[in-house]
Amino acid sequence: MTIQEAAAWLKGHDRYLILTHKRPDGDTIGCAAALCLGLRGLGKTAHICPGTGETHLFTPYLAGLLAPDDYIPDAVVSVDIAARGLFTQAGKPWLERGVDLAIDHHPSQEFFAKETCLDAGRAACGEILYEILRELGQVNRQTAVPLYVAVSTDTGCFQYGNTTADTHRVAAALMDTGLDVFPLNKRHFRTKTWARLQVERLIVERMHRYEDGKIAVAPVSLSLMDEAGATEEDMEDIAAFLGQIEGVETSVTIRELEEGGCKLSVRTSGGLNATKVCALLGGGGHAAAAGCTVPGGLEKAETQILAAVRQVEADG
Amino acid sequence: MTIQEAAAWLKGHDRYLILTHKRPDGDTIGCAAALCLGLRGLGKTAHICPGTGETHLFTPYLAGLLAPDDYIPDAVVSVDIAARGLFTQAGKPWLERGVDLAIDHHPSQEFFAKETCLDAGRAACGEILYEILRELGQVNRQTAVPLYVAVSTDTGCFQYGNTTADTHRVAAALMDTGLDVFPLNKRHFRTKTWARLQVERLIVERMHRYEDGKIAVAPVSLSLMDEAGATEEDMEDIAAFLGQIEGVETSVTIRELEEGGCKLSVRTSGGLNATKVCALLGGGGHAAAAGCTVPGGLEKAETQILAAVRQVEADG
Numbered sequence: 323m324t325i326q327e328a329a330a331w332l333k334g335h336d337r338y339l340i341l342t343h344k345r346p347d348g349d350t351i352g353c354a355a356a357l358c359l360g361l362r363g364l365g366k367t368a369h370i371c372p373g374t375g376e377t378h379l380f381t382p383y384l385a386g387l388l389a390p391d392d393y394i395p396d397a398v399v400s401v402d403i404a405a406r407g408l409f410t411q412a413g414k415p416w417l418e419r420g421v422d423l424a425i426d427h428h429p430s431q432e433f434f435a436k437e438t439c440l441d442a443g444r445a446a447c448g449e450i451l452y453e454i455l456r457e458l459g460q461v462n463r464q465t466a467v468p469l470y471v472a473v474s475t476d477t478g479c480f481q482y483g484n485t486t487a488d489t490h491r492v493a494a495a496l497m498d499t500g501l502d503v504f505p506l507n508k509r510h511f512r513t514k515t516w517a518r519l520q521v522e523r524l525i526v527e528r529m530h531r532y533e534d535g536k537i538a539v540a541p542v543s544l545s546l547m548d549e550a551g552a553t554e555e556d557m558e559d560i561a562a563f564l565g566q567i568e569g570v571e572t573s574v575t576i577r578e579l580e581e582g583g584c585k586l587s588v589r590t591s592g593g594l595n596a597t598k599v600c601a602l603l604g605g606g607g608h609a610a611a612a613g614c615t616v617p618g619g620l621e622k623a624e625t626q627i628l629a630a631v632r633q634v635e636a637d638g
Numbered sequence: 639m640t641i642q643e644a645a646a647w648l649k650g651h652d653r654y655l656i657l658t659h660k661r662p663d664g665d666t667i668g669c670a671a672a673l674c675l676g677l678r679g680l681g682k683t684a685h686i687c688p689g690t691g692e693t694h695l696f697t698p699y700l701a702g703l704l705a706p707d708d709y710i711p712d713a714v715v716s717v718d719i720a721a722r723g724l725f726t727q728a729g730k731p732w733l734e735r736g737v738d739l740a741i742d743h744h745p746s747q748e749f750f751a752k753e754t755c756l757d758a759g760r761a762a763c764g765e766i767l768y769e770i771l772r773e774l775g776q777v778n779r780q781t782a783v784p785l786y787v788a789v790s791t792d793t794g795c796f797q798y799g800n801t802t803a804d805t806h807r808v809a810a811a812l813m814d815t816g817l818d819v820f821p822l823n824k825r826h827f828r829t830k831t832w833a834r835l836q837v838e839r840l841i842v843e844r845m846h847r848y849e850d851g852k853i854a855v856a857p858v859s860l861s862l863m864d865e866a867g868a869t870e871e872d873m874e875d876i877a878a879f880l881g882q883i884e885g886v887e888t889s890v891t892i893r894e895l896e897e898g899g900c901k902l903s904v905r906t907s908g909g910l911n912a913t914k915v916c917a918l919l920g921g922g923g924h925a926a927a928a929g930c931t932v933p934g935g936l937e938k939a940e941t942q943i944l945a946a947v948r949q950v951e952a953d954g
Contacts, residue, residue: 480796480809481827483820487813490806493796497803504799508907511797515884516851519842526839535832568831591824 323423325450328439329457331423332361332399338368339395341416343408344375348475348510351380353401353425353451355468358387360460369393373412378555379510383468397422400435402447402472404428425450445484448472452492466501471510474503479511520550522563529564530624536592537631538564539574541620561587561611572596572631576623579615584623587613594634602630639739641766644755645773647739648677648715654684655711657732659724660691664791664826667696669717669741669767671784674703676776685709689728694871695826699784713738716751718763720744741766761800764788768808782817787826790819795827836866838879845880846940852908853947854880855890857936877903877927888912888947892939895931900939903929910950918946 323331332338338361342350354370361368369389374381389395398421403409409417417434424435427450429442441450448469455461455469473492477485480493497503514522521542529540540563550556557577564573571592577585586603588596589611596612603626605614616623639647648654654677658666670686677684685705690697705711714737719725725733733750740751743766745758757766764785771777771785789808793801796809813819830838837858845856856879866872880889887908893901902919904912905927912928919942921930932939 481823485813485819487810490810490813494803494806494810497801497806503801507797512882513884514882519883523839523842526835566828566830567835568829 323437323439325439325453325457328423328425328437329454331437332454332458333364335397335422336366337394337396338366339389339393339398339416340368340370341398341400341403341409341413341421342370342374343400343403344410344413346374346377346380347402348380349446349448349472350374350402351377351383352468352470352472352475353447355383355387356448356451356455356465356472357399357401357425359465359468360455360458363460363462363465364458369395371410371412371416373410375410380471383471399423399425401425401451402427404430405432406434425454443486445482445486445489446473446476448476449488449492452495456495461495461499463499463501466496466499467506470496470501470503470506474506475510479507515556517550517552518556521546521552521556521560524550525560525563532628535567535569536571537574537628538567538570538572539576539624539628540564541576541578541624543578543620544580561589565589565591572599574624574627574631576620576627578620583615583617584620585613585615586623586627587611588627588631594631598634598637599627599630602633603627639753639755641755641769641773644739644741644753645770647753648770648774649680651713651738652682653710653712654682655705655709655714655732656684656686657714657716657719657725657729657737658686658690659716659719660726660729662690662693662696663718664696665762665764665788666690666718667693667699668784668786668788668791669763671699671703672764672767672771672781672788673715673717673741675781675784676771676774679776679778679781680774685711687726687728687732689726691726696787699787715739715741717741717767718743720746721748722750741770759802761798761802761805762789762792764792765804765808768811772811777811777815779815779817782812782815783822786812786817786819786822790822791826795823831872833866833868834872837862837868837872837876840866841876841879848944851883851885852887853890853944854883854886854888855892855940855944856880857892857894857940859894859936860896877905881905881907890940890943890947892936892943894936899931899933900936901929901931902939902943903927904943904947910947914950914953915943915946918949919943 340354342354358368370387372388398416400421421435424438426440427444427447431440452469524546525540531538561575573589575587588599590596595609597607600612600614603614656670658670674684686703688704714732716737737751740754742756743760743763747756768785840862841856847854877891888910889905891903904915906912911925913923916928916930919930
């Protein structure tokens with residue numbers, strides 16, 4: 323479906339239920355909230371499926387938008403969900419009953435819905451939602467808030483390589499509604515919890531550097547987490563932390579697991595193939611970001627991943 | 639002068655010298671480089687005044703653009719310079735001889751030049767340079783690099799409160815030239831020196847919190863700087879570091895000075911007037927960012943500033 327067709331389809335139904343993906347991020351929550359508000363603006367009944375997964379950062383945008391227990395929709399729409407395996411517990415029954423329209427930007431889209439509106443060239447699903455809501459005359463200061471959250475969080479506030487000229491054009495159009503982006507930017511990009519700050523401090527204190535600082539390894543033990551008072555929510559994107567150090571080309575974050583063993587995240591910026599490194603230890607991923615899980619403790623994991631890095635370096 | 643008048647004026651001369659402000663930032667350097675490249679694109683002779691002040695981050699953009707010793711211009715243009723006191727040592731003689739055109743975005747512009755092209759509503763001088771170069775048909779992939787550096791660095795990569803819809807429109811237009819922003823974003827927003835990381839670690843280790851974490855104070859001693867191996871270049875915008883901690887409304891960074899005494903930087907986000915706080919200790923600034931310098935050591939400075947904060951709080 324094109325943007326225009328999706329907009330026409332959304333005009334043609336009434337009682338909407340909107341589904342988000344599990345482990346929700348700003349894009350799926352922002353898209354759901356914007357779509358829900360936009361449909362209500364058209365006089366439709368619209369709710370978001372509850373059980374999105376609580377997150378300190380994003381659930382505030384869902385206030386007043388979650389479906390009551392006895393809600394029976396006549397149209398089910400998913401936003402930013404690429405695959406069947408990414409439905410929430412509460413969303414799975416709706417997947418079985420049938421999703422009517424999937425709106426998404428992932429190239430890995432599984433086409434689980436009856437209709438799909440997909441643009442894999444877009445940095446965020448929020449950019450597609452913006453185009454649809456514009457078509458519906460529903461881009462206003464109220465919908466601009468979750469749309470901006472969607473677009474800005476999925477691009478690291480316009481810093482990641484997925485950012486395009488269109489991303490900036492969408493941001494400009496959202497600001498034209500009178501949207502004040504400063505508090506949103508402060509909340510999502512310029513705020514760290516006390517525990518996160520302690521995690522970062524302890525990582526800097528205990529990390530190891532190799533090959534003149536080109537390789538950096540951070541062992542994150544369970545006791546480090548305890549000492550920092552950190553929970554999983556404080557660890558968002560922690561694998562990117564070492565990559566910001568000047569001169570670091572390959573960084574490895576090793577998390578000790580509660581259930582035993584270690585989870586390794588490898589990030590590369592100097593051309594080394596992270597997937598090849600992790601494949602040697604049974605893992606996989608992308609060229610610049612990959613991961614694997616190994617049995618044993620932190621020290622053994624560090625020795626193994628360093629050996630893997632050097633082997634891939636040697637293979638050229 | 640309007641954008642159109644400035645563009646016409648720039649067509650009307652030949653041998654240009656471009657001046658930047660002292661303690662150069664991305665905006666002044668980016669504007670100078672873009673203007674220089676744009677003028678050369680028109681077939682003009684153009685150079686940037688040497689002695690801009692070396693900075694690790696920005697001087698690379700000046701490669702090939704600095705004026706030779708014996709260069710005699712027939713038109714002198716300043717970019718992003720608001721005041722006479724902000725000329726570099728090498729720029730001062732040109733201020734005395736007379737600046738022909740000042741291009742700027744600061745409301746505090748002193749109108750030291752014969753002609754001034756000022757738009758105080760713009761987040762970065764780079765936005766004005768973009769408009770002028772567009773008028774001259776000189777926005778291309780080459781000039782887009784320094785223009786993007788100017789616009790993005792002056793807005794903290796579109797995060798600060800000065801960012802407008804126009805800022806995003808300029809970024810979109812620059813990306814339309816084929817500009818790859820990812821390496822620029824990585825260099826300017828996602829890279830920290832090793833020494834900077836150590837400074838941040840030591841600040842977290844040694845900072846003090848008051849009033850349930852609403853007030854944060856970081857004493858930065860000369861020995862902390864030594865221990866981190868940090869120079870002044872590693873300390874860029876360090877006063878903003880504490881302000882990112884969740885719950886902090888008032889943050890104070892206290893730098894011990896080589897020459898004795900301490901320099902304090904106060905940042906507020908909870909409504910407290912930073913200028914009123916610093917005025918009690920003989921300083922000044924803006925409502926959300928102010929500073930002062932006091933005699934004595936770090937401990938005494940901390941006691942004094944806490945007393946000042948509490949006094950202003952009590953006065954309402």
